[in-house]
Amino acid sequence: QVQLVESGGGVVQPGRSLRLSCVASGFTFDSHIIHWVRQAPGKGLEWVAVISGDGTTKHYADSVKGRFTITRDNSKNTLYLEMNSLRVQDTAVYFCARQGSGLDNWGQGTLVIVSS
Amino acid sequence: QSVLTQPPSVSAAPGQKVTISCSGSSSNIGNNYVSWYQHLPRTAPKLLIYDNDKRPSGIPDRFSGSKSGTSATLGITGLQTGDEADYFCLAWDNSLSAGVFGGGTKLTVL
Numbered sequence: 001q002v003q004l005v006e007s008g009g010g011v012v013q014p015g016r017s018l019r020l021s022c023v024a025s026g027f028t029f030d031s032h033i034i035h036w037v038r039q040a041p042g043k044g045l046e047w048v049a050v051i052s053g054d055g056t057t058k059h060y061a062d063s064v065k066g067r068f069t070i071t072r073d074n075s076k077n078t079l080y081l082e083m084n085s086l087r088v089q090d091t092a093v094y095f096c097a098r099q100g101s102g103l104d105n106w107g108q109g110t111l112v113i114v115s116s
Numbered sequence: 117q118s119v120l121t122q123p124p125s126v127s128a129a130p131g132q133k134v135t136i137s138c139s140g141s142s143s144n145i146g147n148n149y150v151s152w153y154q155h156l157p158r159t160a161p162k163l164l165i166y167d168n169d170k171r172p173s174g175i176p177d178r179f180s181g182s183k184s185g186t187s188a189t190l191g192i193t194g195l196q197t198g199d200e201a202d203y204f205c206l207a208w209d210n211s212l213s214a215g216v217f218g219g220g221t222k223l224t225v226l
Contacts, residue, residue, distance in 0.1 A: 035215065037161075044118070045153070045161065045204050047215035059213050095160060102151035102166030103206070109160065 002026040002105040004096050009110030012086055022079040022096030022107055030054065030074040033099040036081050038092035039109075048094070049081065064090075086114045119144060120205055120218035127224040132195050136221045138188045138205035144216055148208045150188040152181055155202045155220075164203075165190060195225050 008020040022034070036048040049060045049070040058070050069082040079096050091114045097103040121139040128134040138150065152165040163172055165181035168188065180191040188205055205218040 037215075037217075039155075044202070044220035045155065045206075045217045047206070047217055050215065059215075061214050062212070097161075101170065101172065102163045103153070103161070104163050104166070104172060106160035106162075 002098065004098060004105060004107035006094060006096055006107040006110040009094065009112045011113045011115060013116050014086060014088055014114055016086055017082070017084045018086060018112060020081040020083065020094055020110055020112070022081075024077045024079065024096075024098070027098070027105075029072075029077040034072065034079045035097045035099060035103060036070060036079075037095045037097055037103070037106075038090075039095070040089070040092040043092075046092070050099075051079070083112070086112075088114050090114050118219040119209060119212070119216040120207060122203075122205060122218035122221045124219070125222045125224065127226055128195055129226050130195055130197060133191065133193045134195060134223065135192075136190045136203050136205075136223070138190070138218045140186050140188075140207060140216075142186055143211040144186075144207040144209040145183065145188055146186040147210060150181070150183055151206045152179075152188075152190045153204045153206065154199075155204060161204070192223070197225050199223060200225050 003025045006022045035050045051070045055072045067085045071080045093109040095109045096107045098105040149167045153161040155161040168183040169181045178193045202220045209216045
């Protein structure tokens with residue numbers, strides 16, 4: 001079955017960097033667009049970034065543009081989110097989600113806490 | 117302030133029907149598909165509706181979606197206590213070149 005497993009979250013100081021990973025299984029990874037979505041404490045879902053199946057097309061939310069980079073390694077069935085210049089407002093649970101018909105499969109999320 | 121506007125909360129009694137609206141613009145809902153998600157705390161969001169009005173396999177027909185112009189609506193009939201959750205709409209925004217979620221609607225089944 002389709003599975004997405006995020007990792008890499010943790011506690012980090014403002015201004016520092018963190019890289020999240022999302023390992024996929026159970027489907028043809030490079031055939032699917034993948035998104036990152038986050039949820040800050042007590043807030044709603046916020047779309048973060050998306051990458052095409054071949055990794056050539058990427059889009060970002062304005063709130064992370066220039067600081068976050070989405071990439072993928074199709075040979076490893078893995079999606080990444082490189083997060084630089086982290087801010088307190090980036091504190092959230094980060095989900096990766098597969099785009100099939102809608103975002104049809106999601107990981108359980110990884111928690112990122114940005115705090116001094 | 118979300119690009120897509122949803123009511124913060126809705127409520128209804130078990131067995132009743134509720135609708136949740138999602139209002140946007142021509143740059144998002146007006147020209148792109150809408151999907152809907154159910155989110156319970158500490159769980160992964162769950163796709164309920166895609167392409168405005170289609171249900172994935174396994175989603176009961178109590179859940180329905182529709183779109184008209186720059187607004188979309190999620191309908192839930194035969195409400196159950198297990199339907200208590202937050203519901204979000206999502207669409208692509210052509211002007212932002214980004215996905216945009218609604219602010220979310222908390223459903224309470226009284």
